[in-house]
Amino acid sequence: MKLPLKLYVTAALVSLIGLADAIYLTVEHVTGQSVRCTIVAGCSEVLSSQYAVVAGVPLAAIGAAAYFSVFSLATLAAFGYRVAGTLLTPLVLLMFLVSLWLIYLQAFVIHAFCQFCLLSAAVTAALTVITLFARRATRLS
Amino acid sequence: MKRILPFLIILVVLGAALASAYYLTRSAPGTTTRVTQTPPSPSSSAATNAQQRPVALKGVPGAEPPHTLGPANAPVQLEEFGDFQCPPCGMFHPILKQMHEEFGDKLRITFREFPLVPAHRHAVAAASSAEAAGLQGKFWQMHALLYEHQADWKDKMDVGPIFEGYARQIGLDIERWKKDVTSEQVAQRIFLDGRRGHSMGVAGTPTVFINGREVPFESLIAEKLRVVIQNELAASGSR
Numbered sequence: 120m121k122l123p124l125k126l127y128v129t130a131a132l133v134s135l136i137g138l139a140d141a142i143y144l145t146v147e148h149v150t151g152q153s154v155r156c157t158i159v160a161g162c163s164e165v166l167s168s169q170y171a172v173v174a175g176v177p178l179a180a181i182g183a184a185a186y187f188s189v190f191s192l193a194t195l196a197a198f199g200y201r202v203a204g205t206l207l208t209p210l211v212l213l214m215f216l217v218s219l220w221l222i223y224l225q226a227f228v229i230h231a232f233c234q235f236c237l238l239s240a241a242v243t244a245a246l247t248v249i250t251l252f253a254r255r256a257t258r259l260s
Numbered sequence: 261m262k263r264i265l266p267f268l269i270i271l272v273v274l275g276a277a278l279a280s281a282y283y284l285t286r287s288a289p290g291t292t293t294r295v296t297q298t299p300p301s302p303s304s305s306a307a308t309n310a311q312q313r314p315v316a317l318k319g320v321p322g323a324e325p326p327h328t329l330g331p332a333n334a335p336v337q338l339e340e341f342g343d344f345q346c347p348p349c350g351m352f353h354p355i356l357k358q359m360h361e362e363f364g365d366k367l368r369i370t371f372r373e374f375p376l377v378p379a380h381r382h383a384v385a386a387a388s389s390a391e392a393a394g395l396q397g398k399f400w401q402m403h404a405l406l407y408e409h410q411a412d413w414k415d416k417m418d419v420g421p422i423f424e425g426y427a428r429q430i431g432l433d434i435e436r437w438k439k440d441v442t443s444e445q446v447a448q449r450i451f452l453d454g455r456r457g458h459s460m461g462v463a464g465t466p467t468v469f470i471n472g473r474e475v476p477f478e479s480l481i482a483e484k485l486r487v488v489i490q491n492e493l494a495a496s497g498s499r
Contacts, residue, residue, distance in 0.1 A: 135273070142277055146284040155464035155477050156346035156376055167348055187277060191270045198266040230415060 123260060126253035127197035127204065130246055131190050137242035138186035144179035144235050164231035170224050178221075182239060185214055189246060196253070208254050215247040316472025322372050322456035323391075323449035327399045329360055330368035335496040336470060336489050338367060341374035341457045343465040344386035344406040345414050348480075352466045353407035355482050363489055371403065373453040374465050382419045384450065385441075389423040391449050392440035393432055401430040 148166060165171065171178050188210060195203035218240040225232050340356065342349040360369055373391065375383030386406050393402035405426040406413075413422045427437045440446055460469065468475045468485075471492055479488055 138273075138277060139280075142281050143284065146281055150285060150476075150478060155466070156343055156348060156379065157464040164347060167351075183277070187274065190273055194266045194269050198262070200266070 121260065123204075123253050123256040124197055126249055126256060127193045130207070130249045130253060131193035131197060133242060133245050133249065134186050134189040134193060137239055137246070138183060138190060140235055140238050140242065141179050141183035141186050144239075145177055145183050148177040148179050162233035162235060165225055165229055165233035165236055168224075168229050170221070170229070185210070186242075189214070193250075201257075204253065204257055208250055211243070211246050211250045214243045218243040317460045317469065317474070318472065319456050319460035321452070323452040327371045327394060327403070328368055329400065331365050332368065334366055334368035336363065336367045336492045337370070337472075338489075339370040339372060339469045341372045341453070341460075341462045341465055341467045343374055343376045343380055343383045344390065344403075344410065345380035345383040346376065346465045347410070347414075349466045350407045350410040352468075352480055353404070355480065355485060358482055359485060359489060362486070363493075366493060367489060371399075372457060373450045374457045374462060374467070375450065375454070376465060380414075382414060382416075385419055385423065386413075387450050388441045388446050389427070389437075391446040392437050392443070393427065393430065394449075395440050395445070396432050396437065398430050398432060402426060405429065 144166070147162075148171065166179075173181060189207065192203040192207040192210065196207060221236060222240055225236065338356075338359075340352075342352075344350075356369060359367060373387040375387045377384060390399055390402045390406060393399050406423075409422075409426075413419045416422065423441075424434065424438070427434055457467070461474075466480060467477075468480060470488055475485065475488055479485060
């Protein structure tokens with residue numbers, strides 16, 4: 120298996136972790152469980168904040184759509200669709216920037232961290248590294 | 261085949277994602293008690309209601325006497341497990357106040373302590389302050405101050421002077437209140453309420469039971485809670 124292919128397959132698999140996390144958060148948000156306080160600090164403060172919803176849509180649902188897009192593009196790229204690989208890079212970079220913004224909000228505005236949001240940020244960071252390597256490897260090959 | 265394989269994989273993942281979202285939504289706690297938009301007519305048979313609604317939970321006893329508003333024989337018995345440092349509990353406070361004003365003698369509200377430790381570092385101190393105020397007959401006054409000024413103290417390092425200020429504001433005997441805050445009696449009340457909550461499956465706050473049945477969290481807004489209470493009144497024939 121060539122290096123770019125391996126990296127795109129890895130990106131697709133890693134994006135599934137983000138997708139599962141985002142689906143869980145979306146369901147928690149929709150059913151209202153996430154905004155209840157639990158013995159685990161943070162998530163209720165973060166998910167009940169004004170930043171958890173964008174234009175009436177839970178941010179977690181937007182995240183789930185983004186992770187699904189990453190999975191689709193990475194899968195297509197792994198099967199040789201070069202356009203998919205080209206589209207994947209800006210999408211992942213945008214997600215990375217949004218993640219940085221969300222970490223800033225948690226740290227300095229909401230003053231609480233949600234572990235599931237942090238997992239999502241870690242997944243996005245990993246995807247950014249993998250995608251940039253994949254892009255470089257594709258160019259070199 | 262190789263051309264369509266990636267699209268097949270994507271479709272399979274999409275299907276799995278939607279199926280898991282559906283499954284998680286269905287199995288979320290509290291979603292078994294659905295809110296119907298139209299309250300049932302008083303003529304609805306008790307048997308039908310019994311079939312549709314989950315079994316009422318009794319749980320082990322909490323602290324006695326409990327902190328209540330409304331008559332003991334009210335047809336709708338609402339029990340809240342709350343944490344004074346929990347923001348959603350703070351948001352629920354005015355809603356419950358509104359329900360108390362709207363339904364008057366038809367609704368009895370009971371508050372149970374459920375401080376979430378270690379998530380909320382001042383939760384026990386706040387619960388103790390309210391319980392100590394309760395020993396002087398002023399639980400609800402302290403309860404209101406703690407919730408209405410939650411933003412003023414929840415992120416502070418030392419809440420002692422703030423809570424003492426509230427105690428002065430509602431005219432408590434300060435020396436007695438200070439002694440009671442750290443007393444075994446107050447600690448025992450908080451413990452008993454917490455034990456009752458655990459026996460009823462409470463895992464977070466606010467958790468609300470109406471006539472022993474958990475109200476889904478998404479129904480803890482005025483418009484929906486009003487319908488739940490009206491449904492209970494209709495079911496009891498008191499509407």
